[in-house]
Amino acid sequence: MSGSSFGKAFHITTFGESHGEALGVVIQGCPPGLLISEDIIYQALKKRKPGNGPASTSRKEPDKPKILSGTFNGKTTGTPLTIFIENKDANSKAYEKNAAIFRPGHGDITYQAKYGIRDFRGGGRASARETAARVAAGAVAQIILDTYKIRINTFTISLGGIHAERIDPGIGDENILLCPCKDAAQKMLKRIKEVKKKGDSLGGVVQICASNVPAGIGDPVFDKLDADIAKGLMSIGAVKAVEIGAGINASQMTGFENNDQITKKGFKTNNAGGILAGISNGDEIVARVHVKPIPSISIEQDTIDEKGKAQTVSTKGRHDISAIPRINKVCEAMMAIVLADHILRQKTLV
Amino acid sequence: MSGSSFGKAFHITTFGESHGEALGVVIQGCPPGLLISEDIIYQALKKRKPGNGPASTSRKEPDKPKILSGTFNGKTTGTPLTIFIENKDANSKAYEKNAAIFRPGHGDITYQAKYGIRDFRGGGRASARETAARVAAGAVAQIILDTYKIRINTFTISLGGIHAERIDPGIGDENILLCPCKDAAQKMLKRIKEVKKKGDSLGGVVQICASNVPAGIGDPVFDKLDADIAKGLMSIGAVKAVEIGAGINASQMTGFENNDQITKKGFKTNNAGGILAGISNGDEIVARVHVKPIPSISIEQDTIDEKGKAQTVSTKGRHDISAIPRINKVCEAMMAIVLADHILRQKTLV
Amino acid sequence: MSGSSFGKAFHITTFGESHGEALGVVIQGCPPGLLISEDIIYQALKKRKPGNGPASTSRKEPDKPKILSGTFNGKTTGTPLTIFIENKDANSKAYEKNAAIFRPGHGDITYQAKYGIRDFRGGGRASARETAARVAAGAVAQIILDTYKIRINTFTISLGGIHAERIDPGIGDENILLCPCKDAAQKMLKRIKEVKKKGDSLGGVVQICASNVPAGIGDPVFDKLDADIAKGLMSIGAVKAVEIGAGINASQMTGFENNDQITKKGFKTNNAGGILAGISNGDEIVARVHVKPIPSISIEQDTIDEKGKAQTVSTKGRHDISAIPRINKVCEAMMAIVLADHILRQKTLV
């Protein structure tokens, strides 16, 4: 079935494994006449690229996208837009030794249970490398959002147990961790170094904000805007929790505290995170994801192999220490895809 | 578009407004030959019914379901199974006075923005009453799960800021709040009474656990089992956050702490919440939802009306104080629907 | 899976069996603010109703539709619109005698093979009565088409081997067979009488024409407008062939004969039937369906029963002699549904 497809009006289908020939995405429903180039997509991919920064793997992928279909003379044609990203620096050798061993925290054991066969090289389809295709699709979605002046920003608000004390939007892009709080950012970098030495890894929290989303986007009942955002974000490999607006704190408030009262100038507060009853209210859309630490660590762990025999494993391959900040760009892409989808859907009603 | 449909192999479509003629659901993909009766569905609906317990509205709905199609001689036939629930005790008068006023925390303002028209009576399609159709569908899904001995339990682990200190599974069903901790349950009841007096409302946290789910259920990339659970749960009106397994705590651990090491007997821990790379690992599926307080409160709040004029509003209608514990049964239903869907999907691969 | 759903932007889901409680349809994606009433739907259903005319069954169904959801103060709200039609005159007794016998030309044998269980009463879900739900949905689709002044007409151009010699659009509605040729209509009526005496039944050909469809409707590749029309029409029980434009004759022409040359005033001919490369060209959409004779006949036929034992069967129940002209209204409905769907889809691109 269509588990690698997402969206209804802006409909994407991704493909590819970590160490296969290529990754890619087919985008259906992209309106015609939009200016597009491989460079626009490359700029988005560059921010997610492996090989950047202190928490990142040393795998070097150029991630130069190629547009295979759906454009003509630099514009979208309305037909399926296909983006193709070659795998160039895959090192499958590193995986052969432990091919039959289920790495804890990875999908090895579940893929084997599901399919009875699996591409063990670099995690195959379960690899975080899969998200390059999402980022490419997100770059296209953003072109649609640009016509509404919708801006999406992501902030690393927690990493390795260190929390940003404030969100200074200007700071985020300046530092490599996309942390909007200078002091926290420095502590995070220190924490990463310590943990790297131990061969361990770190998780964290990313906040995604979308401004200028018009009111009235989203559908009742199952395809609520927040439900689709939750699915989109939770479908990113390392994400273990998704919050909208006040999120987990909303459960601790009373109705009077949590309700966003309304004045002529707008909402007094934004506990709703810009979404009421599954439909955007014109305020900023706010979501947060809680990201688990990278499961690949060099500390020895107990596990079993395909035959059920006890084994130990420690992963020495090239891996990130934390999915943050590379995952931020994936979250941004998924938010863009959901918003573009619902913006196009809304057009069928008016 | 199909925003009121959910699932691919077990495919449900719900309909109905709070004060309309009826609510209902059409279920496609239900295997033939399953024993079914209106009473099985009624027993599930009774647990979600308004009019039960200290936090509940005084609206009295019999919620007697009628099966309109898809069964023959007490068995499912494989054709669309339609369940119909009449609205009997709707009191639309109470809503007419404030018809043009946007109630804070409700979908009034967003439905108006989206559609330019709305059924203001009891929240229309945005009413929590919509979830009766989900519970009916969940009862059917559970019949499929029964053949795998899959059991779903829900626990109120937080309400009005009071947290269960332990989960004693035996306790949950005994008390009216479905709280698995006796002491906490008593404090919660006290808290409800206090808040009721003030005309305010409460939120809380519900944990949903599914045992005996076979390994190998769920799809890669977008239709990950946890992504579909997140969508299903976040699509329930009052839910503002969804966690899987260790959830928000996973972001604070290191990889070594968070990885569930594997022995011949199974996983040492269950931080994954039974799902790795979007596919069930055979362990207990664990999810938590954070539920905002009911927005309908009798405390006066600032708002505006359809013309943008400043107004104040206080809701005197019949409302729950907390969505808990009625929402627990809705969460249970959504979990059942997602699991049934993915169990049927898996059959296409083997 | 969702085999009883159709359409993407205008998305319908039907349910119900011939002798069950009710038939119905849930329509998603209907734009808000459209004037609607049960009477509009009833007027459409009346034309398809059993009990009319010389070729029709004597089953008398009032077919009074009830709108269960999706409207408010006489207008659509944009939420799922549910229409419900009760079965009142089902006579299941007539079917009990031959419950275990597979009637030739019917779905008895295939439903049994597929599901291992079947509702034998009146054909269950396979009954032509299912099409009442399509006609109800078609009446709603037509409300959308009305805003474009799109008109759909159907003509009986062949019945029982007698062919209309010309299409005089004015004639169609005047005679009970919807035949646009007076002479042919009279011969057809005579033929029906003869065949009725023999206990046999008749097939025929229906032409469906849609005018004022704007150019640019339809999608490339699989969801071509003609492909969706073909699916919609072929999904009507008795239909065995679908033609678009010149249809079967197109295969006998040369390119020069078949190509519709273009002038400033439009196309010189309409062999394309208003569709080029799956997209409407602004000319009249023309389709034809070839309808098999009603399989229920009172002539004795060889068959087998559920145990594979040889049997003979002759159907004495209340049945039409020909699906025509009642099927005309079903074809009209399906055309309306496909056009409404693609018109709404097109809005996502502009």
Add this chain to the structure above:
Amino acid sequence: MSGSSFGKAFHITTFGESHGEALGVVIQGCPPGLLISEDIIYQALKKRKPGNGPASTSRKEPDKPKILSGTFNGKTTGTPLTIFIENKDANSKAYEKNAAIFRPGHGDITYQAKYGIRDFRGGGRASARETAARVAAGAVAQIILDTYKIRINTFTISLGGIHAERIDPGIGDENILLCPCKDAAQKMLKRIKEVKKKGDSLGGVVQICASNVPAGIGDPVFDKLDADIAKGLMSIGAVKAVEIGAGINASQMTGFENNDQITKKGFKTNNAGGILAGISNGDEIVARVHVKPIPSISIEQDTIDEKGKAQTVSTKGRHDISAIPRINKVCEAMMAIVLADHILRQKTLV
């Protein structure tokens, strides 16, 4: 929206334009563990390849497929299977001269109406070259069908007004036109030569037969097996009519003549074409498509350009004289895709 996707359990998405970088298909839902190779797909593509036979274009495309994802060690993994076919011999120059002119019988005018922009080179997405991706997907579908010993054959039963007088299954593969009647085949070849001289083109009729399809495949109401076959076949560019079983002749028979009576040994006749009430009955599936002549002809025709100005056009490019017999392999592929889809769907019910 997803107009380039087809199927629910076996779900394909195609992309690519005639003169773009490449064509391709992403296949979701393919069961894991199937033996597959680029050569299997190449063998299927070779039969559809341009450059073969008297009716074919002189464009020479190697059509060497590359598998980009979804396999491991020569077996399918269950994840999206992507097949990629490069365009090597596109000659866009030939199209530049008439870029602004709408060729009669082509989608130029409708693509322009729909999108306001179009890739005029070789028809862009509307080119028959798009069907290479279908044939690749069909080759994968056939691997699934092989496990059921399902065989699909296609026969050219009419071409340029010459009809096969009998179907001798052994003959079809022997002659280049796939015509199962030796005498007719020779006349067809002669007819092609005559018409080629005149710069005109020809249509014809193809019959597609599938044997060994198990009973019970197909869904009630909209996703009937014949409805999905009709959609699949009608979505092939040049097809203007689809028949199932007795097809257009069924409309001229009486019920007694058309009903396939049943004996212990099976059906006495196969007017149903192997499908009753949308579900396979175990007999041979029989469909026929009526193919219009290739619209590209060198005879001068009247038309208009993008500005609405009168023009004449005659196409001198490299084109087939008839879509037959290359289209036969596309029909075969679509039949395979529909059958594979419904076979996998059926597994969810048992």
